[in-house]
Amino acid sequence: MSPLEPFGARLRRAMDERGPLCVGIDPHASLLVEWGLNDDVAGLERFSRTVVEAVADRVAVMKPQSAFFERFGSRGVAVLETVVREARVAGTLVVMDAKRGDIGSTMAGYAEAYLHKDAPLFSDALTVSPYLGYGSLGPAVGLARENGAGLFVLALTSNPEGGEVQHAMRADGRTVGATMLAHLAAENAGEQPLGSFGAVVGATVGDLASYDLDVNGPLLAPGVGAQGATAADLPRVFGPALRNVVPNVSRGVLRQGPDPVALRDAARRFADEIRDVVADA
Ligand SMILES: O=C(O)c1cc(=O)[nH]c(=O)n1[C@@H]1O[C@H](COP(=O)(O)O)[C@@H](O)[C@H]1O
Numbered sequence: 001m002s003p004l005e006p007f008g009a010r011l012r013r014a015m016d017e018r019g020p021l022c023v024g025i026d027p028h029a030s031l032l033v034e035w036g037l038n039d040d041v042a043g044l045e046r047f048s049r050t051v052v053e054a055v056a057d058r059v060a061v062m063k064p065q066s067a068f069f070e071r072f073g074s075r076g077v078a079v080l081e082t083v084v085r086e087a088r089v090a091g092t093l094v095v096m097d098a099k100r101g102d103i104g105s106t107m108a109g110y111a112e113a114y115l116h117k118d119a120p121l122f123s124d125a126l127t128v129s130p131y132l133g134y135g136s137l138g139p140a141v142g143l144a145r146e147n148g149a150g151l152f153v154l155a156l157t158s159n160p161e162g163g164e165v166q167h168a169m170r171a172d173g174r175t176v177g178a179t180m181l182a183h184l185a186a187e188n189a190g191e192q193p194l195g196s197f198g199a200v201v202g203a204t205v206g207d208l209a210s211y212d213l214d215v216n217g218p219l220l221a222p223g224v225g226a227q228g229a230t231a232a233d234l235p236r237v238f239g240p241a242l243r244n245v246v247p248n249v250s251r252g253v254l255r256q257g258p259d260p261v262a263l264r265d266a267a268r269r270f271a272d273e274i275r276d277v278v279a280d281a
Pocket residue numbers: 024026065097099127156157158159200201202222223224225226227248249250251252
């Protein structure tokens with residue numbers, strides 16, 4: 001596997017081989033305690049390593065949530081570096097969930113931090129916020145292309161508050177969320193087998209019939225499990241775009257720990273349910 005092979009192509013293959021499930025690595029303080037760990041750097045490290053060892057050799061994607069590592073300062077970020085490296089070595093693709101977004105010149109710095117192949121936190125893809133204007137993401141798009149990485153752009157997020165921004169109607173009659181999807185479709189035009197610039201579309205957002213989800217890129221769908229969505233909701237939400245959906249489950253799997261067998265079983269149950277609904281669609 002060439003490190004410069006585009007993320008979209010690598011993701012398509014991983015989804016075909018392993019199914020589309022993404023397991024989140026979200027070391028909430030409450031989960032550390034539930035697992036009998038201390039809410040400290042040693043607990044963070046044990047938690048993350050256990051999750052990686054349990055599932056990284058079998059799921060297509062893992063998504064560490066940077067916030068829960070940053071909370072411990074530089075030592076937490078050092079753990080995050082290890083998690084990213086070990087998960088990638090185990091054969092899964094890593095989406096860094098840091099939801100970065102800033103004016104273009106600063107965005108270039110964030111891009112260097114996550115999307116340059118020599119960066120300590122280099123990840124296969126990064127979540128980014130386009131709400132300083134889609135064009136502000138330009139440096140991240142460029143560096144991702146150069147390094148075979150990808151982006152997941154927040155379009156229609158899973159939280160109930162997102163609608164006030166994302167469903168807002170623009171003067172041209174399109175919603176803000178639809179505009180982000182249109183930018184991504186343009187970014188991915190002509191890419192085979194799948195573009196590298198995905199959208200985040202929550203599994204909880206309900207009927208999206210009025211949105212064109214055909215962006216020729218992956219759709220990261222958080223919200224399954226703890227936020228109330230189920231695999232059975234996915235066909236209704238995503239319609240014909242279901243084939244490109246990467247459902248993320250974090251707490252729904254993590255709450256089954258710390259037993260690695262229980263974590264693996266939980267991931268397999270979600271993966272099986274998702275595979276069945278995709279096959280039936
Ligand atoms: O970008 C994300 O991953 C994301 C976007 C979104 O709209 N909603 C959302 O829940 N997420 C992330 O997905 C994960 C969901 O975790 P669970 O609700 O525990 O499965 C968290 O890390 C969230 O930050």
